[in-house]
Amino acid sequence: MALSDPIAITINGLTSFDRTGFLSGGHGAEYTDNSGTDNEFGKLTFSHQYGKRIRRIARVDYNGYVNALTGNGEGQLQSKSLYVVSDEPASDQLAVSAKDIYTALHGFLSASTYAQFDKWAAGQF
Numbered sequence: 001m002a003l004s005d006p007i008a009i010t011i012n013g014l015t016s017f018d019r020t021g022f023l024s025g026g027h028g029a030e031y032t033d034n035s036g037t038d039n040e041f042g043k044l045t046f047s048h049q050y051g052k053r054i055r056r057i058a059r060v061d062y063n064g065y066v067n068a069l070t071g072n073g074e075g076q077l078q079s080k081s082l083y084v085v086s087d088e089p090a091s092d093q094l095a096v097s098a099k100d101i102y103t104a105l106h107g108f109l110s111a112s113t114y115a116q117f118d119k120w121a122a123g124q125f
Helices: 098-121
Strands: 007-011 014-022 028-033 040-050 053-069 075-089
Touching: 007 040, 007 053, 014 040, 075 098
Parallel strands: none
Antiparallel strands: 007 014, 014 028, 028 040, 040 053, 053 075
């Protein structure tokens, strides 16, 4: 079953991402925001790799121009990315699922208005 198209998530005002292509080998897809602005843009990538282990990646890339001018008078392009990787054996017989692990990690990082995420993002451990 395929993901919806477009995908609706909110990242600093970007809200709708249309499928814009498939990754080589047919094991993934890219979605790009359709906000129509040249100052900020985003991309979602979902991919799968199969072998002795199965690796699934959900990635968000955000790009935007900042006011720090370059030598030619244009804004400077900067980017941020965040991704989730699920890595498991192809013959998975563990009692816990990847969803269980994700739910636990997300619950910890998002509790109390994302206080734990803020600490992690600030370099604390």
